[in-house]
């Protein structure tokens with residue numbers, strides 16, 4: 001749903017409040033039929049769409065209805081009120097549900113109990129809270145007992161309901177309830193929750209109600225219809241809680257999409273030993289292996305499995321205890337995987353041996369698992385290569401490039417304990433025991449491991465910055481595990497031998513004590529935990545790419561390569577790399593880049609022994625001295641270019657002439673002043689002091705108030721044409737040398753920061769003249785192009801004129817963003833975060849292209865440029881060239897290629913394929 005559509009719902013709400021018939025806001029599912037289906041995630045949220053789809057497929061799903069995401073927006077637009085017409089529509093659906101369920105909300109003899117479940121378009125683990133057993137009150141609980149003959153079950157359900165309702169809706173801290181629960185458990189000598197009998201649970205209910213009375217100031221609401229309204233509104237409110245907002249910020253999920261509310265008849269996993277509740281995956285979300293994967297608990301409800309209160313059993317065990325339900329579960333989930341053509345993450349409950357499906361969705365997975373699942377499914381003929389390409393999140397490929405431990409180093413330290421391998425990867429860092437501390441230390445440049453008994457959604461900022469996450473409780477589907485996998489963070493959970501004392505900032509394990517700041521390492525693939533620091537090792541993929549591992553020996557590389565080879569078939573845009581030096585170019589080529597989109601020559605000036613020569617050039621106060629210094633630089637640059645060309649095997653190489661302001665090559669003004677003062681203080685005179693003084697004078701002369709807007713880019717080439725001359729000569733000489741060796745070369749000489757066609761004309765004349773001379777001298781002819789970077793808004797807006805000279809364009813979107821917004825790249829950090837918090841900007845425009853502003857300028861530049869020169873080659877070489885959502889935009893505007901940093905080349909290949917496929921279908 002777009003912002004516009006959200007706006008429309010407000011109008012709809014007005015109408016709904018008046019005439020009441022105009023629009024549908026509530027969608028029923030039950031008895032084999034549903035109003036919705038899988039394609040209605042925008043309206044029903046992921047959970048609601050999944051429940052509808054499963055119902056339509058004839059799967060055993062308890063009936064219910066979904067209040068659409070539009071109502072969430074209306075709720076906020078109407079100052080946290082639901083219009084009466086929508087209330088009536090909900091009432092109608094309650095009646096329909098009562099009929100389907102054969103029970104009545106609020107009835108004493110036969111009460112209908114429901115769950116109230118949030119569910120946005122994108123799943124947000126642990127962000128929203130579900131309320132179970134709604135509809136119970138003091139009378140209904142007795143009715144439930146009479147009806148089932150199971151008092152323990154009735155009161156277990158009631159105490160759960162009061163606690164969930166109390167914490168989520170009435171916002172009473174969970175501790176207050178847990179404290180009472182613990183007290184009753186202690187008094188009755190129970191070890192597990194399930195050990196509590198009816199009498200003890202009645203006591204719990206009694207205590208919970210007095211907690212509510214005390215903290216809420218009123219008695220626990222007894223009217224089920226009131227309960228339902230309050231719960232529904234609490235779900236809507238939770239959409240805007242701090243955790244949810246933070247989660248959306250990290251994952252770039254817009255606020256305006258809202259959450260749906262699902263109201264569903266309860267089924268009970270807590271009626272006794274023939275009942276259970278569980279969650280699972282059709283394949284391993286950690287490794288992608290094709291194995292049925294999950295956990296369950298006998299005699300339990302809902303969140304018990306993921307909350308870590310009891311340690312769940314692996315799902316295989318279910319086959320032994322409840323074989324019929326297990327078999328049915330396997331059949332259904334296999335069917336779901338085929339139906340959705342993706343690995344599924346499902347939730348189920350077994351009530352007295354009867355299986356019910358409560359949720360299905362595409363399973364979150366690690367980058368490893370994503371690649372393994374996609375390639376396996378093609379091999380199984382479940383999906384086509386095209387579908388496989390669409391199945392993998394490009395960003396997740398980065399995980400495959402992340403380092404692991406050096407096995408030799410890892411072997412040296414004995415494992416102190418082992419936990420569940422929740423998310424693969426090697427993590428080593430200093431132990432911290434709170435999320436805030438993690439952030440604080442990481443800001444100080446430390447690497448940390450976040451150690452927690454179990455994580456909660458409030459820890460998300462700490463999890464985000466940590467090297468890895470280590471917990472003592474919880475299973476493979478606990479919060480830490482789910483979030484860890486999604487973030488691609490190495491995680492080991494449920495390492496039960498860790499006695500963690502978060503308050504004292506330490507843990508004990510096997511008689512050893514580990515304090516905050518001590519080093520801890522673990523392997524997220526094996527689950528092993530070690531004390532100390534272990535050096536890591538390049539990933540398998542990188543080893544193959546660097547030719548230290550035989551590709552045949554790496555199954556992972558084979559799959560990675562397969563997926564990217566498929567991607568290459570579907571993408572339209574070329575993929576180049578930003579690489580300045582031969583070894584970077586080689587790496588980029590090995591990752592699949594075909595061409596260099598940006599070779600920054602100034603980086604070559606920083607090479608060993610070069611800075612003094614560069615400084616000599618800058619200090620020269622006449623052309624002759626400057627040329628002498630440039631002559632010294634020439635062979636060095638030529639050798640660099642030679643290497644870069646060679647590494648690209650004949651693909652195009654775009655070389656940018658010098659760009660940064662010259663002061664960047666000189667010492668800092670402040671440092672020089674100190675040096676001069678110090679030398680003067682010694683009373684000595686001499687060459688050193690004179691040189692420093694001269695340097696300082698030149699630095700002061702070059703000083704600029706806004707260097708990024710100052711004497712740089714093409715402006716340098718125009719004022720010091722001899723620099724452009726030297727660089728051209730170096731490029732062409734290198735190219736000639738390769739041509740003589742029989743190697744193909746395709747140099748593209750790029751002039752930066754052009755805003756006026758005459759700037760480019762001036763430089764192009766120099767390039768062509770020197771190139772001609774050089775080729776004549778060498779006796780070789782080579783083809784080369786002269787083009788420009790489009791990074792000044794004026795350049796884009798006059799692209800038709802500029803294209804008269806330019807043989808190619810490359811959008812420099814870093815500077816273009818800087819100049820379009822007027823945000824200095826170096827200072828934006830001071831306010832960007834606040835802009836994002838206040839939603840003035842949704843995203844960092846330097847990371848992901850600002851489509852409306854900078855994007856519009858790019859679009860104009862492309863159109864104007866091609867008007868003059870229809871075959872104009874156009875690419876992008878800013879940071880955005882490696883960003884999937886920006887790549888999607890570049891596909892839309894019809895760029896010829898994107899250029900990304902070498903490590904992002906795989907991400908760009910996959911993202912470009914997805915963009916091409918999406919744009920063909922959509923636009």
Ligand code: ADP
Pocket residue numbers: 062114115116117118125126128129130132264265266267268269277278301302303347348349358359
């Ligand atoms: P989340 O989005 O956090 O997964 P859910 O709405 O899926 O929250 O609810 C969590 C759990 O609550 C489910 O996995 C399920 O075990 C339980 N639950 C939800 N609705 C019902 C229901 N109608 N009957 C029985 N259990 C339910």
Ligand code: MG
Pocket residue numbers: 347359
């Ligand atoms: Mg769920």
Ligand code: MG
Pocket residue numbers: 752753791812814815
């Ligand atoms: Mg630039």
